[in-house]
Amino acid sequence: MSAELNIIVCIKQVPETTEVEFDEETGRLKREGIAAIINPFDEYAIETGLQIKEKYGGKVKVLTMGPPAADQALRDSIAMGAEEAYLATDRVFAGADTWATSYTLAKIINNIGKFDLIICGLKTTDGDTGQTGPEMAETLGVPCICYVSEILSIENGVIKVKRSLDNGVELLEASLPILITVGKDIAQPRLATLRGRIAARKAVINQITNKELGLDIKTIGLDGSFTRVIKIFTPPSTAGGEILQGTPEELAESIFQKLKEKKVI
Amino acid sequence: MSEKSVTITDACIGCGECTKACPFGSITVVDGLAVVSDDCRVCGVCVDACPVDAIKIKEFEISTLSDFKGVLVYAEQHEGKIHPVVYELLGKGRELADQLGEELYTVLIGNNIGKQGDQLISRGADRVYIYEDSSLSSFRDDPYTQILAECVQECRPSILLIGATGLGRALGPRVAARLKTGLTADCTGLEIDPETNLLLQTRPAYGGNIMATIITPNSRPQMATVRYKVMNEAKIDEKRNGVIINRSIPKSLQDRVKVLGFEPIKEEINITDADIIVAGGKGLNDANGFKLLEELAKEIGAAVGASRPTVDEGWITYRHQVGLSGKTVRPKLYIACGISGVVQHLAGMKTSDIIISINKDKEAPICSVSTITAIGDLYEVIPRLIEKIKTHKKNQ
Numbered sequence: 001m002s003a004e005l006n007i008i009v010c011i012k013q014v015p016e017t018t019e020v021e022f023d024e025e026t027g028r029l030k031r032e033g034i035a036a037i038i039n040p041f042d043e044y045a046i047e048t049g050l051q052i053k054e055k056y057g058g059k060v061k062v063l064t065m066g067p068p069a070a071d072q073a074l075r076d077s078i079a080m081g082a083e084e085a086y087l088a089t090d091r092v093f094a095g096a097d098t099w100a101t102s103y104t105l106a107k108i109i110n111n112i113g114k115f116d117l118i119i120c121g122l123k124t125t126d127g128d129t130g131q132t133g134p135e136m137a138e139t140l141g142v143p144c145i146c147y148v149s150e151i152l153s154i155e156n157g158v159i160k161v162k163r164s165l166d167n168g169v170e171l172l173e174a175s176l177p178i179l180i181t182v183g184k185d186i187a188q189p190r191l192a193t194l195r196g197r198i199a200a201r202k203a204v205i206n207q208i209t210n211k212e213l214g215l216d217i218k219t220i221g222l223d224g225s226f227t228r229v230i231k232i233f234t235p236p237s238t239a240g241g242e243i244l245q246g247t248p249e250e251l252a253e254s255i256f257q258k259l260k261e262k263k264v265i
Numbered sequence: 266m267s268e269k270s271v272t273i274t275d276a277c278i279g280c281g282e283c284t285k286a287c288p289f290g291s292i293t294v295v296d297g298l299a300v301v302s303d304d305c306r307v308c309g310v311c312v313d314a315c316p317v318d319a320i321k322i323k324e325f326e327i328s329t330l331s332d333f334k335g336v337l338v339y340a341e342q343h344e345g346k347i348h349p350v351v352y353e354l355l356g357k358g359r360e361l362a363d364q365l366g367e368e369l370y371t372v373l374i375g376n377n378i379g380k381q382g383d384q385l386i387s388r389g390a391d392r393v394y395i396y397e398d399s400s401l402s403s404f405r406d407d408p409y410t411q412i413l414a415e416c417v418q419e420c421r422p423s424i425l426l427i428g429a430t431g432l433g434r435a436l437g438p439r440v441a442a443r444l445k446t447g448l449t450a451d452c453t454g455l456e457i458d459p460e461t462n463l464l465l466q467t468r469p470a471y472g473g474n475i476m477a478t479i480i481t482p483n484s485r486p487q488m489a490t491v492r493y494k495v496m497n498e499a500k501i502d503e504k505r506n507g508v509i510i511n512r513s514i515p516k517s518l519q520d521r522v523k524v525l526g527f528e529p530i531k532e533e534i535n536i537t538d539a540d541i542i543v544a545g546g547k548g549l550n551d552a553n554g555f556k557l558l559e560e561l562a563k564e565i566g567a568a569v570g571a572s573r574p575t576v577d578e579g580w581i582t583y584r585h586q587v588g589l590s591g592k593t594v595r596p597k598l599y600i601a602c603g604i605s606g607v608v609q610h611l612a613g614m615k616t617s618d619i620i621i622s623i624n625k626d627k628e629a630p631i632c633s634v635s636t637i638t639a640i641g642d643l644y645e646v647i648p649r650l651i652e653k654i655k656t657h658k659k660n661q
Binding site: 015017018019020022040041097098099102125126127128129130131132133134135136137138139141143144145146147160164165166167168169170171172173174175178183184185225226227228229230231232233234235240241242243244245246248249251252253254255256258259260262264265 | 293295300302303343406407410430431432434435437438439441442443445446447448449450451465469470471472473474475476477478479480481482483484521522523524525526527528529530535537538541564565582583584586589590591597598608609612619620621623627632633634635636637638639640641642645646647649650652653654657658
C-alpha cells in the first residue's frame, strides 16, 4: 500500500434555484432571499473523495473561492466527512472569469502542499461552463480526465477510471497527480451525520486572502479575466401553445397529424 | 515591445540539474522533460546549470492583437468521421470571416483523416491544417491540446471555434489555459460587433433563465465552444478552392493519460445527437412505462429521454437524463410524456424546435413551453398513436 492520498475537492456555492432575476440597471443578480447551496455536482465530487479516502486511505481537503458566506458550503462538506477546509475570500478575487478563477485556485493548491488527486464537479449549475477544472489542470501542469463515472482502482500511484462520453464509455489510466471531474453517475452523495454536523460547527476554516498568496493583481479577479460580460438579458419567454382536450383516440389522431405535418413520419 | 522567455529544447535529458539550480522553484521534470512554470523570472541560472545545453533564453516580439486574423474551426472527428457540429461551425465561421474580410481555417487532428480535407474545403474552409499520425487515432487531451495550441501559434487566428461536445468542452479549456486567452462556454449566438470587430459571444447561464453576451477584448484568439444543433450547417460547394497544409506532429508529444478501452453504446440513439426525443417523467408511474416510450421511439427514429425523478427511481440510466443536472438537448421534436416540467427540466429542453406534451394536468409548467399539449392519460394515448403510425407506414 502506498502512502496516504492527498485529495483536494474544489467546490462552489451556488444559488439554490436557477430562477434568478437580475437588476436591469446594475446587471447584478438579485441574490436576496435565495438560499445558497453546494453546487449539486460538487456533492458528487466530495462523495468521490470520501469513498477514495475510505478505500485507499488519505485525507480530503475542500477548497472554495467566494464571499465570506461561502464558509457554509465548506462546513457542509465537513459535515459529510471532509477533514480540512480552505476559503479563498478577498475583494481582489471577485469578478473572476473561469481562467482567473482557475489560476487563483491553482496557486492556492500549490500553497496547500503536495496533492495526489484533485476532484471537481463537471460543471456548476449557475455558470454552467465546466471550464474551471481543466483550466486549473493546465495551470498546475497535471493531466486531466473529465466526466469520470467510476474509479476502478488506485494502485502504486496509478489511477484507473471509466468516463462517460456522448457515444460510449472510455477506460483510462494515468499516473498521479491528476485532476478529474465527476458527473452524477459516479456515486450517491451521503447525508451529513449528527457527528459530522457537530464537527462542522466546531471546524476551523482556513481563510486565504491575497495577502498570503501575493498574486499580481493583474492576474486575478476581474482584472485578471480575459473575458468580460457586456450584457445580461432574459430570453424571450414562450407563451405556450395549443391545449388539446378530447378522447384518447382524438388526442392520438391530433398528435399523429402533427407528426405528419412536420414530416416526422 | 519584446519579452524574454526560457525554452527547453529537445536536447533535454530530464536530469533535473536545472530544478536544483532554479532559485524560484519554477522548473520541474515531467515525463523526463524539464517544464518551466509561470513562476519563472528569466534569471538565466538554469542556462548555466544545464549539462547538455538544452535551455535557451529567447527574446520574442509581443504580438499585437491586430496580428491575429481569420477564423479557425477545430474539426472534431471520431474514427476519421467528422462530427456534424463542425459543419455548423464552418457555416457560422464563414459568415464571421466574410464580415471581417478575413479567411476561414480549419484544423483536423487524428489518424486516417487526410481524405476529409477536400470535404472541409467544400464546406467553406480556405485553408485546412492536417496533423495526421497513427499515434493520434484516439482522442487524448494531452496530445490534442498540444497540437491545437501549436496550430494556433502558427496560423494566428483572431477567433477559434470548438464544438461544445463532451470532448470539445474538455479540450477547449486546456487549450485556452495554455494559450492564456479567454474562452466562452457553450455559445448559442455569435456575431461581430461592427464598431470594434470584436466577437460577441452569447450564451445561456442559470439553466437558460439568463442570457449573457461576453467579449474577449485583450487576448487572442477569442475562443468559444459552440452548442451543437444551433448554428446552420455550411452548404456544400464542390467547386470551392482551398489549400490543404499537412503538418508533421511535434517530436515530443505529451501523452499522460492512456486509453485502455472503449465500450460504445449499442442500439441507442444518443440524446444529444437525436433529431427527435421521446421523454418520460414521473407520470409513467413505473419503469415499464419506458418500454412503451421505447416502442414509440423506435417507430419514429427517436432517442429516449428522461426527467430526473425517473432516473433517481432507477427506472432508466443517467445518460438519458435531460435537464440542468443531465444533458441539454435541442432536437427538432421533443415529445414529453408524463413530465410536469419543473424549471430544471425545462432548462434542458425548452429550446427544442417543436415540443409536444402528453399530460393529465393542464396547469403543468410543461404546457407553457409546449407547441401543443394533449391533456390525457399517456397510457391511453400513446398505444393508439403507435397503432396509427404503424398503419400509416404499412399503407405507404
